[in-house]
Amino acid sequence: MTPSEGSDRRPPSVDSLARQLAHTGLPHPLLVDVAREAIAAGAPASAGVRAEELRRRFLAPVINATGVLLHTNLGRAPLQVDQPASYSNLELDLASGERGSRHDHAGSLLARAAGAERAVVVNNGAAAVMLTLAALARGRGVAVSRGELVQLGGGFRLPDVMIESGAHLVEVGTTNRTTVADYSGSLDDPRHDVGLVLKVHQSNFRIVGFTEAATVTELAALDVPLAVDLGSGLLDVATPWLRGGPPSWLSSEPAVRQTLAAGADLVIFSGDKLLGGPQAGIIAGRADLVDLCAQHPLYRAMRPGSLVLGALQDVVLTYLRGDAAQLPLWAMAGATVADLTQRADRIRVDHAMGADVRTTDLVAVVGGGSAPGVEIPSWGFEVPGDHAAALRRAEPLPIIARVRHRRTTVDLRTVAPEHDAALGHALAGLSAS
Numbered sequence: 001m002t003p004s005e006g007s008d009r010r011p012p013s014v015d016s017l018a019r020q021l022a023h024t025g026l027p028h029p030l031l032v033d034v035a036r037e038a039i040a041a042g043a044p045a046s047a048g049v050r051a052e053e054l055r056r057r058f059l060a061p062v063i064n065a066t067g068v069l070l071h072t073n074l075g076r077a078p079l080q081v082d083q084p085a086s087y088s089n090l091e092l093d094l095a096s097g098e099r100g101s102r103h104d105h106a107g108s109l110l111a112r113a114a115g116a117e118r119a120v121v122v123n124n125g126a127a128a129v130m131l132t133l134a135a136l137a138r139g140r141g142v143a144v145s146r147g148e149l150v151q152l153g154g155g156f157r158l159p160d161v162m163i164e165s166g167a168h169l170v171e172v173g174t175t176n177r178t179t180v181a182d183y184s185g186s187l188d189d190p191r192h193d194v195g196l197v198l199k200v201h202q203s204n205f206r207i208v209g210f211t212e213a214a215t216v217t218e219l220a221a222l223d224v225p226l227a228v229d230l231g232s233g234l235l236d237v238a239t240p241w242l243r244g245g246p247p248s249w250l251s252s253e254p255a256v257r258q259t260l261a262a263g264a265d266l267v268i269f270s271g272d273k274l275l276g277g278p279q280a281g282i283i284a285g286r287a288d289l290v291d292l293c294a295q296h297p298l299y300r301a302m303r304p305g306s307l308v309l310g311a312l313q314d315v316v317l318t319y320l321r322g323d324a325a326q327l328p329l330w331a332m333a334g335a336t337v338a339d340l341t342q343r344a345d346r347i348r349v350d351h352a353m354g355a356d357v358r359t360t361d362l363v364a365v366v367g368g369g370s371a372p373g374v375e376i377p378s379w380g381f382e383v384p385g386d387h388a389a390a391l392r393r394a395e396p397l398p399i400i401a402r403v404r405h406r407r408t409t410v411d412l413r414t415v416a417p418e419h420d421a422a423l424g425h426a427l428a429g430l431s432a433s
């Protein structure tokens, strides 16, 4: 219902217009803003639509039908979080009654799961990189291959982060080829005062052709600590939590456990990429180096609260139990094309769809700046025309689809099965229009 201007020529008062919108459930102060804008625009009747637009800007769940498993705009890894309305032992040792440490829960368990001596958790991967550089190399040089001086997403350029951390960048090798001799050359030059080697996984691009990069094993043999920014945080290349072992599309993704085993002193990764957890950044590895990070004053500005640490702890316990296939991310990543085909057929049977909605094979991707160029075989629907806006208006949940060459595709790989009915309903609505 939209308030009508009626026959009364005078615009309604802001307050009475706001009251007429009470049924939207929006708080009164926000309805007052909406009513004021509508009246100022000379269109009081638009207040209802404006209120609806405002509500749709709130943070809320959506159905990801893009086939991008880790879509940064859609919050990366999907995750169910259950938290009691309660105090917690965040920094209390329940055994002694003394002050405890917030590293004792998620951090310790993560270290156990990753085969690291110690781990510390911060708010995101970018913070983890910054903290590592500041804590281990402030005022000193950090050797980085010219092939790894990357920009990771909007505004996070490694050379800039280096400056902000107080360390200075020592560029090594060339864009396409960097050998371990290039690193040792820079370490031998006292002007550089190199205190850390940083290896950055080329997570969002590939250099192909005449290329060479020093391995973790080679770099670990150098005289200064080696930190590896892995980005995606795949815990173990063997994916022991997946019944069929690692899917082929994961084969070039480095993992936390193996990178540490190969000799990295520290690894840095995100919580919400291939770990499948909440947004977080993790620094794991040698106890003395992790402790330097945890004791650095910047840590205090980057530490997560109990909501994130609780969610991360649950995710890590799932790995330790061998149950990680049940994490929403791995349930989606691990589904076979046969599973997805079955779901698509079921959705078709359950909903009266027009003939122009076809089931089709699709290609899903990892996304989130991980595994560039890697294609995941997938399955879903294709509809001629651009229906992206209509699907974003779907109820009860907006559906985010992809449009290419004037065809709308809906990829089931990134849709949780409990959303199949809502998806089918929306697709049926499309073909009816």
Ligand SMILES: *Cc1c(COP(=O)(O)O)cnc(C)c1O
Pocket (backbone or CB within 6 Å): 124, 125, 126, 127, 129, 152, 153, 200, 201, 202, 203, 204, 229, 230, 231, 232, 269, 270, 271, 280, 281, 368, 369, 370
């Ligand atoms: C994603 C990524 C980051 C940044 O992590 P955020 O959690 O997005 O802050 C840093 N380094 C690499 C290699 C990455 O892939």
